[in-house]
Amino acid sequence: MQRGSFELMKKLNMQVILEIIHKTSPISRARIAEVTGLSPATVSNIVKELLEMELVRETSRGESRGGRKPVLLELNPSGAYLIGLEWGIAEIKGVLMDLSKRVKAVRDMPVDTYQVGDFIDSTLEIIDIFSHKVDHPERIYGVGIGVHGLVNPEKGVSLFAPHFKWEDVPIKEYLRKRMGYPVLLDNDVRMMALAEKWDGKDNFIFINTGPGIGAAIVLDGRLHFGRDFSAGEFGHMTIVEEGPLCSCGNFGCLEALISVDRLVREFNPDLHQGLSYGGLKEEWGRLIMTAKKGQNKAREILTDAARYLGTGIANLVNLLNPESIIIGGDFIVAEKIIFPLIKEQVSKKALSIPSRKLKIMPTVFGENAGAVGAATMVLQKLFKLEEGDNNE
Numbered sequence: 001m002q003r004g005s006f007e008l009m010k011k012l013n014m015q016v017i018l019e020i021i022h023k024t025s026p027i028s029r030a031r032i033a034e035v036t037g038l039s040p041a042t043v044s045n046i047v048k049e050l051l052e053m054e055l056v057r058e059t060s061r062g063e064s065r066g067g068r069k070p071v072l073l074e075l076n077p078s079g080a081y082l083i084g085l086e087w088g089i090a091e092i093k094g095v096l097m098d099l100s101k102r103v104k105a106v107r108d109m110p111v112d113t114y115q116v117g118d119f120i121d122s123t124l125e126i127i128d129i130f131s132h133k134v135d136h137p138e139r140i141y142g143v144g145i146g147v148h149g150l151v152n153p154e155k156g157v158s159l160f161a162p163h164f165k166w167e168d169v170p171i172k173e174y175l176r177k178r179m180g181y182p183v184l185l186d187n188d189v190r191m192m193a194l195a196e197k198w199d200g201k202d203n204f205i206f207i208n209t210g211p212g213i214g215a216a217i218v219l220d221g222r223l224h225f226g227r228d229f230s231a232g233e234f235g236h237m238t239i240v241e242e243g244p245l246c247s248c249g250n251f252g253c254l255e256a257l258i259s260v261d262r263l264v265r266e267f268n269p270d271l272h273q274g275l276s277y278g279g280l281k282e283e284w285g286r287l288i289m290t291a292k293k294g295q296n297k298a299r300e301i302l303t304d305a306a307r308y309l310g311t312g313i314a315n316l317v318n319l320l321n322p323e324s325i326i327i328g329g330d331f332i333v334a335e336k337i338i339f340p341l342i343k344e345q346v347s348k349k350a351l352s353i354p355s356r357k358l359k360i361m362p363t364v365f366g367e368n369a370g371a372v373g374a375a376t377m378v379l380q381k382l383f384k385l386e387e388g389d390n391n392e
């Protein structure tokens, strides 16, 4: 066997063992050998390396099957750190996570311009802050970034980010010139879905709401990218033929009907055009408060939005038969008003078999979903040659 393939085998085995320890810890070396089919000597050698790298640690002794009690292994939470960032329209959100997926630190920075250079500068600042928060900065295994729009995760290029007016921006290359950590880049909504996937969900569609409407599809435990990485452009599903003009040039797209911009302008037509995202959020809060107080116009706007979104979701449910629909973004703050209406619309429009056990719920990660997901992209790469591996 050539040395190259031997190295690869060893790396693969190491990832397999690391993942088993992650999923079924604490676990003994003997049990790892049983589960993987690897020889006890191979397991023992690889575990020795993982212990030296401090990714794994020895813990309590397990039950003896006659003879000495085996030493059990588990992940060492501070053995690796992962940084995740969401490059949003209003702010850059960063999280520092450890190997037990605990968020150790959160940092937000406002976005003043949509110049790529500014995003890079803020990102480097956040990474610098995080690297001072850990005892071993060399244990930071990588930086994951979620950015809106179309992204080529293999090349680390933002293909098209309509809100930032970016086209073919080689973000990974820019960052790699200025820091040493590996960089992984993908679409923001796919990152939010990845966070939920690591939370144990395997068949779901994540829908992000806000100035843009997007989705990410996870089926049988795998993120779906599509040939051109553009799968999940749920906001551009046509809902009303001859409906309002969308940013994509089409008419009647879901995004043109229910983006937060659109809804607050319907509520208050006098709002000036260049409203900042912060101003938009304030207006959105006002719209929800007014609806909660029972004002008809505000209630109607949210009812229509929930109906359009419910119609879109019913189409997804019929097409893909997911276990759950997870909603993130600005609609979460209006959960009490909007969710029951969405559920009603879905049960009315979707076929009964895929909709009867369907769960529709808000993301458990709240506003951190994108950044947490971006960090888990790095974790996933560490554990397994899966979605993220093509990125380095």
Ligand SMILES: [Zn+2]
Pocket: 235, 236, 237, 246, 247, 248, 249, 250, 253, 255, 256
């Ligand atoms: Zn559109």
